[in-house]
Amino acid sequence: MPSRHTAENLAAKLIDAVETWGLNGKVSACVHDNARNIVAANSPERVNWDSVHCFAHTLLLAVNDGFNVFVHRVIVAAGRLVRHFNHSTPACKALEDKQSQMKLPKHQLIQSCKTRWNSVCDMFGRLLEQRWAVTAVLSDRTVTRLQDARTLEIRDEHWQIMEEIAPVLETLKCATTIMSSEKSVSISNIYPITFSLLNTHLIRAEDDGHRVTEFKAKVRQSLSGRMEVDKDDLVAKPALIASVLDPRHKHLLFLHKRRKRPQKQNLLKCVLLWKWPMRKEMRKRCLLPKLEMKTAAKATP
Numbered sequence: 086m087p088s089r090h091t092a093e094n095l096a097a098k099l100i101d102a103v104e105t106w107g108l109n110g111k112v113s114a115c116v117h118d119n120a121r122n123i124v125a126a127n128s129p130e131r132v133n134w135d136s137v138h139c140f141a142h143t144l145l146l147a148v149n150d151g152f153n154v155f156v157h158r159v160i161v162a163a164g165r166l167v168r169h170f171n172h173s174t175p176a177c178k179a180l181e182d183k184q185s186q187m188k189l190p191k192h193q194l195i196q197s198c199k200t201r202w203n204s205v206c207d208m209f210g211r212l213l214e215q216r217w218a219v220t221a222v223l224s225d226r227t228v229t230r231l232q233d234a235r236t237l238e239i240r241d242e243h244w245q246i247m248e249e250i251a252p253v254l255e256t257l258k259c260a261t262t263i264m265s266s267e268k269s270v271s272i273s274n275i276y277p278i279t280f281s282l283l284n285t286h287l288i289r290a291e292d293d294g295h296r297v298t299e300f301k302a303k304v305r306q307s308l309s310g311r312m313e314v315d316k317d318d319l320v321a322k323p324a325l326i327a328s329v330l331d332p333r334h335k336h337l338l339f340l341h342k343r344r345k346r347p348q349k350q351n352l353l354k355c356v357l358l359w360k361w362p363m364r365k366e367m368r369k370r371c372l373l374p375k376l377e378m379k380t381a382a383k384a385t386p
Contacts, residue, residue, distance in 0.1 A: 086098060090122055091122060092122050092123075092125035092126045092128075092131065093126075093131070095122060095123055095126035096126040096127070096131035096132055099115065099126065099127075099132060100132065112134045113134060113135060113323060114134055114135040114136070114137045114323045115127050115132070115134055115135075115136060115137065116137045116138075116139055116272075117136070117137070117138065117139065118138070118139050118142045119138055119139070119142055119143060119146060119311075124136065124138070135322075135323045137272070137322075137323055137324060138311075140264050140271075140275045140278075140279075140324075141202060141261050141264045141265050143308070143311050143312065144257065144260060144261055144264070144308065145202050145261070146307070146311065147304050147307035147308040147311055148254075148257055148304055150303055150304065150306075150307035151300045151301075151303040151304035151307065152205070153303075154299055154300060154303050155246070155296060155299070155300075156205075156246065156250065156300060158243070159239075159243045159246050159247060160197060160205055160208075162239050162240075162243055163197070163208055163209065163212055163239065163243070163247070164196065164197055164208070165236075165237060166194075166212070166219070166237050166238075166239060167194045167195065167196045167197075167208060167212070168196065169233070169237050170194050170219070170222075171193075171194065171196060175228055176222055176228060176229065177193075179222045179225060179228040180194075180215070180218055180219065180222050183218040183219075183221045183222055184215070184218050187217060187218055187221075189214070189215060189217075189218050190214065192211060192214065192215065193211075194208075194211055194212065194215065194219075195207045195208045195210075195211045196208065202261050202265070203254075203257075203258040203261055203262075205254065206251070206254035206255060206257070206258045209247045209250070209251055209254065210251060210255075212239075212247065213244075213247055213248060213251065216244065220238075223237060223238055246296060249294055249296060249297050250296070250297055250300060253286070253287075253297060253300065253301060256282075256286045257282075257286075257304075260278050260282060263278065264278065270327075272323070272324050272327045273324070273327035273328045273330070273331035273333070273334060274328075274331075274334075275324040275327075275328075276312075276314075276322075276324055276325050276328050276339065276340075277328060277334050277339045279308065279312050279314065280314070280339040280340070281339065282305075282308065283305055283308065283309055283314065284339075287301045287302075287304055287305040287308070288301070288305075289301060289302075319344070320344070320347045320348045320350075320351040321351060325348060326351070329348060329349065337349075
């Protein structure tokens with residue numbers, strides 16, 4: 086797309102693609118990320134289909150909001166340490182030796198990346214696994230200078246934060262992995278997973294420390310706002326309609342009782358709106374072969 090990626094240009098490009106493929110009137114929704122221009126391009130003022138934000142990307146943004154509370158400092162310190170090992174051949178070789186001595190898995194450290202989902206979870210998990218091997222390398226003055234070691238060493242407080250927050254990140258990683266599936270339809274899982282996170286996994290547990298509680302609260306607040314779960318028009322969301330049609334979620338156990346009835350009424354309304362056009366189309370399809378057969382019979386001498 087050579088032109089600027091403004092909302093108007095993106096909307097025009099989407100409409101052109103729909104017309105090119107002969108899909109006019111057949112597109113129900115467009116799935117996109119959370120960038121402002123593409124969100125604006127899929128607004129009702131510009132297109133005649135519903136806008137569906139990519140859930141995995143939305144969840145990533147909510148997790149990043151949680152990181153901004155206090156975990157960001159830990160991510161910076163951990164990333165600096167991992168970069169040292171990834172760019173230093175002597176340090177990398179020394180780490181392998183320490184892994185053999187301590188009988189640890191010979192795994193490389195993982196570097197986090199802002200654009201790679203779950204990479205912070207993977208980085209924390211790998212560092213916790215290799216903590217004592219990494220510490221041993223930093224303490225070896227034949228490999229790491231004292232000045233470098235002081236810069237690279239992770240404080241005990243940061244190790245503790247990584248350990249405490251790891252189970253929460255694993256849960257969020259699981260949700261992202263499920264929603265990133267390419268071989269199964271996942272839109273009907275959006276709201277069941279959302280409410281499961283909001284009502285179960287992001288609720289404070291009895292053994293949660295204050296930092297984990299704060300992280301959960303921030304992610305929960307962000308996810309709830311981004312998914313608009315408290316808005317009255319939730320029943321009209323394509324993802325929730327998909328959940329009603331999915332046999333696994335048709336009873337809407339994840340919704341409060343007061344919201345189940347409006348959702349089912351909305352589905353009935355959608356069926357009634359499509360009922361007569363669909364019957365007309367089906368009737369046309371059924372009668373057309375019969376008419377063709379009659380015409381052919383009359384034309385036969």
